[in-house]
Amino acid sequence: MAWVSTGKNGMRRVQKTVTIAQPAERLYAFWRNFEQLPHFMDHLEAVRVEGGKRSHWVAKAPAGKRVEWDAEITEERAGERIAWRSLPGADVANAGEVEFRAAPGDRGTEVKVVIEYDPPAGRAGAVVAKLFGEEPGVQLDEDLWRFKQLMESGRIPGTDGQPHGKR
Amino acid sequence: MRALCWRGVGDVAVENVPDPTILDGRDAILKITSTAICGSDLHLLDGFIPALKPGDILGHEFMGEVVETGKDVTNLKKGDRVAVPFNIACGGCWHCRRTEFSLCETSNPNHRALAEAFGYPTAALFGYTHLYGGIAGGQAEYVRVPFADVGAMHVPDGLPDEQVLFLTDIFPTGWMAAENAAIEPGDVVAVWGCGPVGQFTIVSAFLLGAGRVIAIDRIPERLAMAQGRGAEVINYEENDDLVETLKELTGGRGPDACIDAVGAEAHGTGPGGVYDKVKAMAGMETDRPTALRQVIQACRPGGRVSIPGVYGGAVDKFPIGPAFGKALTFRMGQTHTHRYMRPLLERVQKGEVDPSFVITHRLPLERAPEAYKTFRDKQDGCIKVVLKPGA
DSSP states (O other), rough: OOEEEOOTOOOEEEEEEESSSSOOHHHHHHSGGGGGGGGOOTEEEEEEETTTTTEEEEEEOOOOEEEEEEEEEEHHHHHHHHEEEEEETTTEEEEEEEEEEETTTSSSSSEEEEEEEOOSSHHHHHHHHHHHHHHHHHHHHHHHHHHHHHHHHHOOOOOOOOOOOOO | EEEEEETTEEEEEEEEEEOOOOTTTEEEEEEEEEEEEEEHHHHHHHOOOOOOOOTTTTEEEEEEHHHHHOOTSSOOOTEEEEEOOOOESSOSSSSHHHHHGOOOSSSOOOOOHHHHHSSSSEEEEETTGGGTTTTOOSSSSSEETEEEEHOOEOOOOSSSSOOOOOOOOTTHHHHHHHHHOOOOTTTEEEEEEEEEHHHHHHHHHHHHHOOOEEEEESSSHHHHHHHHHTOOEEOOOOOOOOOHHHHHHHHOOOEEEEEEOSTBBOOOOOOHHHHHHHHHHTTOOOOOOOOHHHHHHHTTTTOOOEEOOOOOOOOOOOHHHHHTTTTTTTOOOOOOOHHHHHHHHHHHTTSSSSSSGOOOOEEEEGGHHHHHHHHHOOOOSSSSEEEEEEE
16 A cells, blocks of 8 residues: 555655645645644544644554654755654654655646654554554555545545444 | 345345434435436345445435535535436546546545555445445435535426436436447447446437447347337347347448447356356456457457446456457446536437436335346346335
8 A cells, every 4th residue: 555664774664645636835734734634644633733843742542542752843845845753752753754746737746755663562562553553554545545535625525424224 | 214225145125224414514415306226236236246234225326305405515405406426526636627527536435445446546436335435325215415516416397307317327327338439420339238328328329420329138128128219239149140240230340339338247148158157156257248258359440449337356358369459449437427417418408318218117215125126137127217215
């Protein structure tokens, strides 16, 4: 689903690109406000922007638990690129970057996301698996597709609450 | 409300289910006045397409009256009479803006399922398994219409439901099938399959300039209906060599365009058909391409093949050699229904076509399970069933 690889430093790397029929500026602005990421990133419960380049992230963990960490933006170029990384002390070191590039013709914008994380062994490993998806490639793929749906049609379609007969 | 639910392979039942509610600002709720059973619904009854759960509501050809709209729907109001395309399209993604509505990238909530099957997701459909979004269908008293501002088409008073209902699927499907055949004036067009889609393909082919249409099937009443539309007919069960017959009928040239309106559950006879059935049962081939193989063999060199389908999986022994050697052009796909509804409605209003010709059975929704079987088994001269909820 997405490209998943393990780097020499042991960090797991996941990459996925999607084309969204919207201008880069709009997509950049939406993403730059990290508090909006939980709208389409299922594993996130909340992100709190704390002024300047800092943010506090809360993710869902198994058994109703939570995992939290602080992060900072390391790079930003309006309409083009945002990079962030967790601060020392995070349970699971992680970093992410998103790039926005014009797609050919009238197709809109190519959005490429790379997430890196340090997959620890043992118990924490199980937490990470859930955090970043049992199959991390699937998690990122679905998150990006939901971002596309949200930006192109204004909503993420679902069927919760629709009628059905006896299961 | 009452709704037709899938219960298992070969088993559908009308059950009490909750009424649909607005789930999103661009939804509308319709009270359904007429709804039909489609040939592709039979693939669901037979379990040909996986990804159904017991209790799923089927049905994708319906029309009715708006009873409620979401806050973001400004072009519809309560009381409006509308017909709705069987595919769900957002209107804003790249494909929708190119009028390729069946390829809408944002309407399918289960994009990954289809992405795994086909490589990429395509538009959600009403009542057509969780591959296509698991959206509750319209063989019911009420239905929720997502992206109603894009899909729902106003229907003028003065046209009965029976003349409008088929704009939701089979008339646009037949039209697009004929359009995909790139018909040049005077062409000979051969159509495999005289079910409802085949019938509308014949009608459309003539309207698009075909000089002759030759229609192929085995069911006498379907062949008779095709003749009624102006087609010359061939009963393939009474014909030893279909490809040779088509050659003789066309001065030795072969048809200029060949249209496969049969699809994946072809009732192939002969050794090829037996092979396909055995392989399908063994899970090694999923679709049965008997008609498609004949289409390719029969088409003249440089001709066009149009495939309205439906196909879902893979086929064996696909004659790629003859297709390549004859430089055939293939066009196919799910109907971009939204593109055709209004132009075809105009033709109905002008009296060029009365789509109700295809209806053979009219039944209350309560009798839908029996109607499915009658339609599947082609009994009682059944060609197209229209159901009335609440009747």
